[in-house]
Amino acid sequence: MGKNKPSIPKGTRDFGPEEMSKRNYIFDTIKEVYALYGFQQIETPAMEKLQTLMGKYGDEGDKLLFKILNSGDYLKGINDSELQERNPLRLQTKLCEKGLRYDLTVPFARYVVMHREELQLPFKRYQIQPVWRADRPQKGRYREFYQCDADVVGSDSLLNEVELMQIVDTVFQRLGIRVLIKINNRKILTGIAEVIGEADKIVDITVAMDKLDKIGIDLVNEELRSNGIAEEAIEKLQPIIKMQGSNDEKLEVISNVLKTSETGMKGVEEMRFILDTLKNIGLNSEMDLDLTLARGLNYYTGAIFEVKALDTEIGSITGGGRYDNLTGIFGMPGLSGVGISFGADRIYDVLNTLDLYPKEAISATQLLFINFGEKETDYCLPIVAKSRAANIRTEVYPDKVKMKKQMSYADAKKIAYVALAGDNEIAQGKITLKNMVTGEQKLVTADEMIAIVAG
Amino acid sequence: MGKNKPSIPKGTRDFGPEEMSKRNYIFDTIKEVYALYGFQQIETPAMEKLQTLMGKYGDEGDKLLFKILNSGDYLKGINDSELQERNPLRLQTKLCEKGLRYDLTVPFARYVVMHREELQLPFKRYQIQPVWRADRPQKGRYREFYQCDADVVGSDSLLNEVELMQIVDTVFQRLGIRVLIKINNRKILTGIAEVIGEADKIVDITVAMDKLDKIGIDLVNEELRSNGIAEEAIEKLQPIIKMQGSNDEKLEVISNVLKTSETGMKGVEEMRFILDTLKNIGLNSEMDLDLTLARGLNYYTGAIFEVKALDTEIGSITGGGRYDNLTGIFGMPGLSGVGISFGADRIYDVLNTLDLYPKEAISATQLLFINFGEKETDYCLPIVAKSRAANIRTEVYPDKVKMKKQMSYADAKKIAYVALAGDNEIAQGKITLKNMVTGEQKLVTADEMIAIVAG
Numbered sequence: 001m002g003k004n005k006p007s008i009p010k011g012t013r014d015f016g017p018e019e020m021s022k023r024n025y026i027f028d029t030i031k032e033v034y035a036l037y038g039f040q041q042i043e044t045p046a047m048e049k050l051q052t053l054m055g056k057y058g059d060e061g062d063k064l065l066f067k068i069l070n071s072g073d074y075l076k077g078i079n080d081s082e083l084q085e086r087n088p089l090r091l092q093t094k095l096c097e098k099g100l101r102y103d104l105t106v107p108f109a110r111y112v113v114m115h116r117e118e119l120q121l122p123f124k125r126y127q128i129q130p131v132w133r134a135d136r137p138q139k140g141r142y143r144e145f146y147q148c149d150a151d152v153v154g155s156d157s158l159l160n161e162v163e164l165m166q167i168v169d170t171v172f173q174r175l176g177i178r179v180l181i182k183i184n185n186r187k188i189l190t191g192i193a194e195v196i197g198e199a200d201k202i203v204d205i206t207v208a209m210d211k212l213d214k215i216g217i218d219l220v221n222e223e224l225r226s227n228g229i230a231e232e233a234i235e236k237l238q239p240i241i242k243m244q245g246s247n248d249e250k251l252e253v254i255s256n257v258l259k260t261s262e263t264g265m266k267g268v269e270e271m272r273f274i275l276d277t278l279k280n281i282g283l284n285s286e287m288d289l290d291l292t293l294a295r296g297l298n299y300y301t302g303a304i305f306e307v308k309a310l311d312t313e314i315g316s317i318t319g320g321g322r323y324d325n326l327t328g329i330f331g332m333p334g335l336s337g338v339g340i341s342f343g344a345d346r347i348y349d350v351l352n353t354l355d356l357y358p359k360e361a362i363s364a365t366q367l368l369f370i371n372f373g374e375k376e377t378d379y380c381l382p383i384v385a386k387s388r389a390a391n392i393r394t395e396v397y398p399d400k401v402k403m404k405k406q407m408s409y410a411d412a413k414k415i416a417y418v419a420l421a422g423d424n425e426i427a428q429g430k431i432t433l434k435n436m437v438t439g440e441q442k443l444v445t446a447d448e449m450i451a452i453v454a455g
Numbered sequence: 456m457g458k459n460k461p462s463i464p465k466g467t468r469d470f471g472p473e474e475m476s477k478r479n480y481i482f483d484t485i486k487e488v489y490a491l492y493g494f495q496q497i498e499t500p501a502m503e504k505l506q507t508l509m510g511k512y513g514d515e516g517d518k519l520l521f522k523i524l525n526s527g528d529y530l531k532g533i534n535d536s537e538l539q540e541r542n543p544l545r546l547q548t549k550l551c552e553k554g555l556r557y558d559l560t561v562p563f564a565r566y567v568v569m570h571r572e573e574l575q576l577p578f579k580r581y582q583i584q585p586v587w588r589a590d591r592p593q594k595g596r597y598r599e600f601y602q603c604d605a606d607v608v609g610s611d612s613l614l615n616e617v618e619l620m621q622i623v624d625t626v627f628q629r630l631g632i633r634v635l636i637k638i639n640n641r642k643i644l645t646g647i648a649e650v651i652g653e654a655d656k657i658v659d660i661t662v663a664m665d666k667l668d669k670i671g672i673d674l675v676n677e678e679l680r681s682n683g684i685a686e687e688a689i690e691k692l693q694p695i696i697k698m699q700g701s702n703d704e705k706l707e708v709i710s711n712v713l714k715t716s717e718t719g720m721k722g723v724e725e726m727r728f729i730l731d732t733l734k735n736i737g738l739n740s741e742m743d744l745d746l747t748l749a750r751g752l753n754y755y756t757g758a759i760f761e762v763k764a765l766d767t768e769i770g771s772i773t774g775g776g777r778y779d780n781l782t783g784i785f786g787m788p789g790l791s792g793v794g795i796s797f798g799a800d801r802i803y804d805v806l807n808t809l810d811l812y813p814k815e816a817i818s819a820t821q822l823l824f825i826n827f828g829e830k831e832t833d834y835c836l837p838i839v840a841k842s843r844a845a846n847i848r849t850e851v852y853p854d855k856v857k858m859k860k861q862m863s864y865a866d867a868k869k870i871a872y873v874a875l876a877g878d879n880e881i882a883q884g885k886i887t888l889k890n891m892v893t894g895e896q897k898l899v900t901a902d903e904m905i906a907i908v909a910g
Contacts, residue, residue, distance in 0.1 A: 006565045006785045017495035038820040038850035040472035069522040071589040110461045120867040134526040157853035281836050330461045365493040381736050395493035398612035412575040
């Protein structure tokens with residue numbers, strides 16, 4: 001081996017059989033729930049034209065896009081002086097016309113515009129695909145990772161927000177993760193900025209408030225001050241930041257504060273509708289109106305939500321919100337939408353930490369036939385076929401090797417039952433079935449074997 | 456819109472909801488069968504290091520790899536004279552150190568070598584992921600497409616070949632596609648080249664024989680002649696090319712022809728074992744020993760197989776074979792394997808042509824609640840929740856718009872049932888359920904509705 005030893009690009013991962021089973025369990029659960037609510041799956045290509053991607057994620061995002069070198073003579077259209085200038089940013093648009101998708105939202109917007117003639121609005125789509133970002137790799141941050149999004153576009157109804165909360169609730173109930181769903185509304189935040197007399201500072205205010213959980217009230221206030229928010233405004237903000245009580249109590253207080261802000265009152269009304277409707281339906285998870293929740297404010301225009309696991313410290317495991325004008329960047333204005341995104345990698349970690357994977361979800365082969373040689377295998381193969389026809393995941397050890405090696409294969413793959421057939425079993429038309437957990441052995445017919453293994 | 460109108464890179468595709476349902480039906484069927492035989496799923500990153508990929512697919516393959524421009528100042532390590540030389544091939548290895556995977560086999564080999572300490576051999580893995588090739592796009596050929604591979608490595612046993620044939624048989628039986636499985640053996644081809652005295656021309660001979668179906672016997676012979684195969688050898692080849700009869704009859708003839716070739720007789724023996732064992736187990740599909748089947752000869756060393764759909768003309772829809780030394784290129788010699796690859800795009804076309812998709816596989820939402828306004832929706836939402844709890848895929852139309860628009864939404868999404876609740880229904884605590892196929896309407900309770908829709 002030595003210097004030949006292969007490796008993978010930094011920030012990328014291989015997923016082995018056990019990881020894949022666990023990931024599939026998560027994705028399948030989410031997919032089933034999405035489908036239960038009428039969302040339909042789409043997939044878009046990994047590569048998009050750079051003109052589709054550039055300028056959509058800010059300057060930093062443009063840098064973090066993976067760009068694909070043009071095929072053939074990619075230097076053809078570049079003259080000598082351009083080459084000698086050595087400007088990586090300017091040259092890359094000549095060297096590359098494609099890039100890897102950076103998220104699922106921009107490709108979805110592009111999809112909606114390209115397929116608008118054939119789409120039935122409101123369009124409820126979900127999409128589970130990898131995205132790529134040339135971020136500096138670090139613990140828990142990868143250059144290739146899956147996103148798991150659902151969006152409804154073409155409907156302003158708040159029932160969509162309600163449904164997304166139900167989806168969150170159902171997914172985490174099925175996964176066995178207890179969660180708190182935090183909810184806020186961009187319009188309420190706008191209203192707050194208005195009534196404290198700092199309407200133009202809304203971004204600074206919400207960015208600071210968003211940090212309350214992490215840095216505490218004193219540092220939040222310091223940040224507000226350093227952003228030039230008036231002392232009087234900061235004073236007015238304190239009861240809002242510190243607000244306690246039930247959601248109804250908070251709504252009561254905030255609607256008094258926001259009385260003079262039309263936008264703010266619209267936000268209160270939206271919030272009330274969502275929370276009341278959810279109460280009528282009945283959720284398992286608790287909803288928490290959190291006025292310090294902001295999440296990429298410049299993007300969201302209405303409801304904003306975020307989900308936290310209750311039994312482990314890990315930050316947000318799902319988030320989303322209402323946005324306007326998804327497709328405006330592609331020349332199709334006026335389409336509002338609301339979406340949600342499950343953080344698969346973090347959910348994976350939560351399930352591991354809390355040991356919540358059901359055994360069935362990660363069990364592979366159920367039954368292994370030991371290989372004693374050609375004659376014995378000839379006897380076994382029709383029984384094996386029968387076992388598989390009964391939907392039992394069955395293997396035959398392919399090589400006639402030492403019993404010990406075959407048994408340790410069964411152990412390593414956590415196979416629950418092993419079947420053995422030698423002269424004695426063949427003479428009786430039966431097989432010996434060994435339970436690998438209890439060690440118990442039994443001489444049984446093929447049908448009995450199937451009944452036992454199928455449980 | 457106009458010039459803003461977005462598009463996707465040539466040779467790539469969007470998959471909409473219906474296409475996704477159909478593709479998922481195919482992939483899920485294959486996955487279930489792979490699992491039934493003890494194969495476990497893995498996934499590898501889309502990006503591999505170029506040193507992993509380069510030189511593995513020939514000069515042409517190197518050109519067709521999509522290469523990813525290095526992040527940051529990608530020109531840093533390139534001096535002026537190298538730049539001015541404008542040699543695209545030489546420069547690209549400096550501009551790019553990563554590429555998109557070209558197939559699933561090389562990443563699998565890399566995976567096996569990297570993870571050899573933790574792998575239990577024989578290792579039965581399957582992998583269903585997209586691959587990328589900068590081929591000239593044409594009908595039915597894409598720059599991004601899914602491969603769907605299963606391989607066993609670390610076992611020389613022919614039982615693996617047998618199992619792969621069973622997998623093919625089971626998958627196509629479940630999909631309802633009648634197929635013919637063609638099988639050959641590289642050792643038999645080697646033996647034939649030996650006994651006709653043209654051992655060093657084996658590649659030319661098999662490449663020509665492989666074309667028999669497409670170009671006919673006369674042009675095959677012409678190609679052999681133009682490759683310098685002796686007239687006498689071509690003469691000897693005729694009965695082999697034209698061979699007819701049952702597999703047993705063909706094996707009888709060929710084993711007489713190959714008597715003097717040790718390698719050839721080994722191939723005959725392997726073929727006999729595989730065919731006899733499959734007969735013992737009992738397949739649905741017919742196996743056809745086809746001595747003109749070659750498939751990428753330089754790669755395969757034992758059994759070679761290919762699957763053809765019987766009821767439509769489309770070429771090969773699945774193929775595979777036995778190879779030696781999968782991981783030798785990465786410094787880990789001596790690992791033999793046998794694999795199979797389902798052609799998802801072609802299977803998709805076959806199922807479309809023969810109209811074989813089961814309705815359940817492509818049906819999405821089962822039940823739509825019409826939106827008459829807030830009061831009515833409040834009444835419906837708990838019933839909707841109940842319906843979903845019974846695993847019925849249910850939607851509420853989110854906006855209170857004209858009935859006609861809501862009904863055409865149901866039509867477009869092929870939703871089988873529509874639920875309506877106005878004052879009358881609310882007063883009675885019931886709903887009106889409309890069957891969208893028959894047009895029949897019924898006043899029912901929530902439980903009755905669930906029973907009807909669940910079928």
